[in-house]
Amino acid sequence: MSDSLDPIVAAWADRIRAAAADRIALHVRGGGSKDFYGRSVRGERFDTTDYRGIVAYEPTELVVTVRAGTPLAELEAELAAKGQMLAFEPPHFGSGATVGGAVAAGLSGPRRAAAGALRDFVLGVKLLDGRGEVLRFGGQVMKNVAGYDVSRLMAGSLGTLGVLLEVSLKVLPRPVAEATLRFDLGEAEAIGRLNAWGGRPLPISASAWADGALTVRLSGAEAAVQAALADLGGERVGADEAAAFWLGVREQTLPWFGAGVGGGALWRLSMPSAAAPLKLGGERFMEWGGAQRWLRSTEPAGRIRERAAQLGGHATLFRGGDRSGAVFHPLPAPLLAIHRRLKDAFDPADIFNPGRLHQDF
Amino acid sequence: MPETQVQSDEPLAAEHEADFAAIDKARLIEALARVLPVGALMYDPEDLRPYECDGLTAYRQVPLAVALPHDEEQVVAVLRACHEQGVPVVARGAGTGLSGGALPHDRGVLLSLARFNRILHLDPHSRTAVVQPGVRNLAISEAAAPHGLYYAPDPSSQIACTIGGNVAENAGGVHCLKYGLTVHNLLRVRGVTIEGEIVEIGSHALDSPGYDLLALMTGSEGMLAVVTEVTVKLTPKPVLAQCVLAAFDDVIKAGDAVAAIIAAGIIPAGLEMMDQPATAAVEEFVHAGYPLGAKAILLCESDGTPEEVAEEIARVRAVLEASGATEIRVSGSEAERLKFWAGRKAAFPAAGRISPDYFCMDGTIPRKRLGEMLEAIQAMEGKYGLRCINVFHAGDGNLHPLILFDANRPGETERAEAFGGEILELSVALGGTVTGEHGVGIEKIKQMCSQFASAEIRQFFRVKAAFDPPGLLNPGKAIPTLNRCAEYGRMRVSAGHVPYPDIPRF
Known part of the structure; x- marks a missing residue:
């Protein structure tokens, strides 16, 4: 409860309540390193980088609790000093990347297929919802089945459900x-x-x-x-x-990812690991034991999506292309209805990053 | 100004228990009989009796009817009928759960997925298995074994519990420090909403577009949708597993040794701790050869290639020696390794042997507080005049203190309940949780109030409503209404009868 007295949190809560009352869209943003990702976003800038710092870290607990605005590089340096790491190897995509931004984007790096995704390491969150209320879910322990797993729901939600204040992450020893x-x-x-x-x-x-x-x-x-x-x-x-x-x-700083190669937009295809080659026009780069396939292609979105779905996966327009269209693979109707209601549950006035994940939320 | 809005969207269900008194049993049976074949619907009291409780036998409730559908189409039809008439539905797998998650609703339908017992597809190349929810946890590993694969989460009841129940509870086991919980080993869940809509959550890829509904579904205690199919990840079987047994003359030293192992950068496949009374109780029962003079023993398992295991065991041994272990044994054979584990797995039945009744707690605390918790429990033994034996998943701080009592002695049950309540209260105060792996169900529903504030409880109700707007799936479980937030509850094993006594307990 003492945290709700934190002047930054209190000011943010006031701002959220006012925005909700007036239906003013807020563009929740950490370091802005992943501005390219998701659909284009509108709204007043809501900068989270002031709320930073490691709240608790004891290497023998394998857990670190961090304020969301903490630079990812700062956290990683702290962990490395104790011989530990974020096993999901989150991409930074820029020097300003924050921990909150990494969780909101939900992206994992090369170790994902072996160690698990970012969402697998989220143990707890503290957030401000669209009513300006501070909510805590999960905690700092590995095993916790009290209540729905709202903490992991935040991973990859692109800031559309709330403003992350703190996250607790499981950490692992660096390999020998x-x-x-x-x-x-x-x-x-x-x-x-x-x-x-x-x-x-x-x-x-x-x-x-x-x-x-x-x-x-x-x-x-x-x-x-x-x-x-x-x-x-x-x-x-x-x-x-x-x-x-x-x-x-x-x-993504290897020459392959350079914008000039092949031309077209960069697609991310998440596939069953054993899925056959894509057989789509363009350049291909494969990771995660076959489960993540990058494609730089000028093929129409519909064709790429169709092929991805045919092979049991889904396609995301990762960089470039039309950011105002369906960047993420379309959801079937029953899931879309659940998504809309979840968005409404956390952000009833639809103020957080509207349109970033889907045209409706 | 914004205050009015905050008030306006509060879910009503969060405040009061729903009232299902108006349900018409005859009309319900008629509707169900239209959609279920003969033998798939039961409503005579004597047929309903076997379903009156799950592994938490202290709570019993007879439902209005039991539905045993054969296929998904029938599940859809049952849910639609219940939705139309506003009837609660409680899904049930094997009924081994320890928190009453599958306790029937007295005005509802118990939906058994027992007939969904087929492994539909097992692909060794992509290391996945598509299974129906009624398939037993261990059956998946048995089917995968010829390919050198297994399904990693191994809850203690794995010979009987089903994968559908594992999804509902986010089941753990002794190897989850290294291999994760159910949530880390699922790829996809197919389910049916209360409205009868089929939802595919997740896929055979490693992620899916949109919100992480798979995380929400896992551990949701059957309150969001009814699972009809599950895709699990299969893991390559380690070539070798070896277990180290270490004795300590002090429980605090044993707790510190656990922290020291982690601090050395070791993630053991399993890391378990038992205190002296627990060791004594199981030794008498299974003769595992445990050192009875030790105040605490640790079991530390290492798995991998023979080279890897030899390297890790050497490191573990060095840490244990430096932590003051009085005796260290390394299993020299698979038979000896299983013998080391036999005692640990027999802890629950052993408690049932030495005491007419016991309560099993399931709190999780930060590892560094283990010593503190053990000292506090010792003091509570004096305070309540009852014995408590302690077995811990020490690696991840998950405690199973077993409070021994005799319900036939006046006042003992109440004292045991107060004892358990204090342990759980302390778990939360030490930065932990009231349930690590057994689930909230009906058992710990009141204790949720000490862990969550009303704002979070309201939010849980909103999350439920996003999947189940009328609130008909397993109502009254897992999340307490604000009115109900008053006191603590706990698991009760009645008159020495351990539920499913033949299942090893961790």
Whole structure:
């Protein structure tokens, strides 16, 4: 309760109540590093970066509680100093990325297929809803089934349900050993190999395929990494080159992601890991053991979506293209109705980032 | 100014229990009989009796009818009929839950998913299994075993509990520190809303567009939709598992050793703790060879490749030695590993053997407060004049104190309830939660009031209404109405009868 007396929170609550009364849209925003993501947003700027700082961090609890405006880089540096990390490897996409922004965007990096997504590590949140009320869900412990899991609901909600104040995240120790291997493989062979490896107890922590080369990262106990190196073959990539490569994958700073290549918009296709190659025009980059496929393409959105759905996945217009249309894969009617009611439950006056996730919310 | 708006959208259901007195049983039976085949509908009192409770046997309630649909179409029809007549529906899997989540509603239909017991598809290549909700947890791992795969979450009741129930409760187990809970091992849930709409939540991809409804569904105790199909992730089986048993002459030292293992960057596959009375109780029962002189014992499991396990066990051993362990044993064979675990798994039945009745608590606290909690429980034993034996999922701070009492002695039940209430109150005060893995159900519904403020409780009701606008799915469970927020409740095992006594308990 003492937090509601925090002058920043109190001022924000007042602003939200006033905006709700007057139906004024608020553009809730952290560092703005992911402004490119989602649908274009309207509304008064609501800057969350002033509410920052690590609230509680004890490495032996494997939990950190952070104010949402805390720079992601600051949190990661603090964790690294204690030999720990955010296992979902969140992309920053810019120097100003905040923890709250990372949670709201819900994006995970190269380790996702092995370690889990951002939402898997969210243990608790404190937020301001559209009534200006401070609400707490979840907590700071790993196992907690009291009440609906509203904390994880915030992951990927793009700020449309509330203003995040604090988040509690599970953290993990950094792996003792790491090594990167490269293989010359075509797309279909890479998909086959990655899924076959996925069925064996191998310490694969990341994978990336493009242009006939599959790069695989191993992380874990020294003995496990050494055994896998001997088992898998391939060409060993030097440690520095490997670190730069995986950072480039996470931040999309590799040459492949450069805007000039291939032309067209950047699509993210989330697929069953074993789904066949997309067979769509454009350049392809695959991660997550086959489950995340990037496509730079000028093909019409309808065709890309149709192909993604046919293979059991969905397609997001990640960067570029028409940001005023359906950026995310359309929802079937019964789910859309639930989405509308959830939005209404948290933000009855429809003031938070209206239109960012869907034309209606 | 904005105050009026805040008042206007408060869900009425949040304030008072709904009243279902006006339901017409004959009309309901008639409607259900039209949509269900012969043998799939029961309404004679003697047929309803087996469904009157789940694993929480202290609470019993006979429903108006039991529906046992064969397929999804019949589920849709049952839900539509209940929706039309405003009748509550309680979904049920195997009924092994410990919090009364599947306790029938006395004015409602009990919807058993027992006939949804088929594994529809198992794909070893993509490591997924599509199963019906009535499939037993262990059956999935058994079906996956020939492919070197298994379904990781292993709640103690896994030989009997169903995956649909696991989804409803977000079931855990002893390996969730490393492998996660149910929510981390699901890809997709197909379900039916109270309005009879089929919803596909999640997919065989790793994420889905829109809000994370899969997270909301998991652990929602059957209050948002009725699950008719589940896709789970399968995990490669570790080549080897080995268990370290460590003895300590002081419970605080054992608690500190748990923190030291985590601080060393080790995430064991399992990390369990038992205090001396618990060790004594199970030793008498299963003869696991536990050191009876120890004030506390730790069980620390390591799994992976043989090289990996050898490396981790060496590190664990070093930490335990530095933490003052008086004895360290490493399992030398699979038989010995299972023997180490046998005692831990027998804790609940052992409590049932040494005491006519017991309450099992399920709080979770930050790991560093374990010592404090144990000392407080010791003091409470004196205060309430009752014994308590303690088994913990120490790795994730989940406690199962078992409060021993005899309901036939005047005043003992009340004292045991007060004892349990104080433990749960302390769990919340120490920064934890009233339930780590057993769910709220009916058992801990009042204790939710100590964990959540009224604003959050109202919000839970709004979330429910987004899926179930008329509030007919499992009403009265999991989330207390504001009127109900008054006192604490707890699990009660009656007269020494452990529910499902043949199931190992963690």
